Amino acid sequence: xxxxxxxxxxxxxxxxxxxxxxxxxxxxxxxxxxxxxxxxxxxxxxxxxxxxxxxxxxxxxxxxxxxxxxxxxxxxxxxxxxxxxxxxxxxxxxxxxxxxxxxxxxxxxxxxxxxxxxxxxxxxxxxxxxxxxxxxxxxxxxxxxxxxxxxxxxxxxxxxxxxxxxxxxxxxxxxxxxxxxxxxxxxxxxxxxxxxxxxxxxxxxxxxxxxxxxxxxxxxxxxxxxxxxxxxxxxxxxxxxxxxxxxxxxxxxxxxxxxxxxxxxxxxxxxxxxxxxxxxxxxxxxxxxxxxxxx
Numbered sequence: 001x002x003x004x005x006x007x008x009x010x011x012x013x014x015x016x017x018x019x020x021x022x023x024x025x026x027x028x029x030x031x032x033x034x035x036x037x038x039x040x041x042x043x044x045x046x047x048x049x050x051x052x053x054x055x056x057x058x059x060x061x062x063x064x065x066x067x068x069x070x071x072x073x074x075x076x077x078x079x080x081x082x083x084x085x086x087x088x089x090x091x092x093x094x095x096x097x098x099x100x101x102x103x104x105x106x107x108x109x110x111x112x113x114x115x116x117x118x119x120x121x122x123x124x125x126x127x128x129x130x131x132x133x134x135x136x137x138x139x140x141x142x143x144x145x146x147x148x149x150x151x152x153x154x155x156x157x158x159x160x161x162x163x164x165x166x167x168x169x170x171x172x173x174x175x176x177x178x179x180x181x182x183x184x185x186x187x188x189x190x191x192x193x194x195x196x197x198x199x200x201x202x203x204x205x206x207x208x209x210x211x212x213x214x215x216x217x218x219x220x221x222x223x224x225x226x227x228x229x230x231x232x233x234x235x236x237x238x239x240x241x242x243x244x245x246x247x248x249x250x251x252x253x254x255x256x257x258x259x260x261x262x263x264x265x266x267x268x269x270x271x272x273x274x275x276x277x278x279x280x281x282x283x284x285x286x287x288x289x290x291x292x293x294x295x
Contacts, residue, residue: 017090019068099218100141108134139205142198146264156192160294163187163220163227170197174204178217188226188294191272199268202261204229205289211235211285228290230279242278265289 111131118124166186171177200218207213213235221228238245248263262276269276274291 019072092094104134104138105140146198146268156195158190158192158272160188160190161193170200173201174199177204178215179218180217183220183222187227189291190294191291199265199289202265206261207233207235207285211237213284223290225293226290227293228288231287233284235284236285239291245278
């Protein structure tokens with residue numbers, strides 16, 4: 001992450017400053033003590049021994065300070081390179097995602113037009129397969145976009161929305177989703193609408209693709225001062241350790257994905273001052289997204 005690289009760079013510079021300051025202080029203190037002892041000594045033999053110790057302190061202190069400086073500078077240079085590399089990767093993700101959005105949307109539109117016009121069942125099945133694969137690519141590009149945004153530390157556009165506004169808007173994106181609302185739809189939450197819809201889409205696609213679910217319900221409930229969106233499906237569920245679900249690039253089975261989707265959902269909900277949970281369920285799989293209620 002870009003923020004992590006910046007932190008490492010700041011830490012390396014702070015470490016370099018601190019260790020150099022301590023080294024210089026130790027060096028000066030050692031010389032002062034050696035000088036003081038030599039001034040109060042009257043024996044020539046003792047004076048010669050103190051001069052030898054003083055030269056030894058100079059050599060060892062110089063070597064010690066050189067090693068501290070070399071180590072600190074090396075750490076700072078490596079951190080700076082890591083910071084530049086993270087920025088280049090983030091810029092690459094942003095550029096590729098932006099450039100791919102238009103042709104993907106155009107292809108999707110053309111396939112939908114062909115699906116409406118064709119009467120050939122065999123051709124229609126092939127077009128439906130292309131349409132589904134295009135949706136999957138579009139979803140992956142969306143994940144790449146949000147991953148790039150997270151790497152660059154970009155802020156979300158948070159606004160106050162009613163549950164009714166959220167329901168009306170998202171129902172157009174996914175009409176098959178079953179809504180079960182147990183609280184008034186006039187209640188308000190503070191979130192990024194576009195990012196929240198991307199999170200819901202990511203979770204529902206995971207349920208269909210990896211859990212083989214054919215029905216997904218969205219329960220909206222209240223828990224103290226929080227409003228929670230509980231997604232529940234009738235799929236195959238998850239048998240592994242749920243605490244590792246949001247770790248990226250960790251495959252839990254041969255049919256599981258890369259883990260990027262849930263990682264992005266976790267990071268986005270945290271940016272909205274909320275949290276993600278995976279409640280235990282007797283069947284299927286459940287994901288709960290909780291955000292603060294706006295009073």
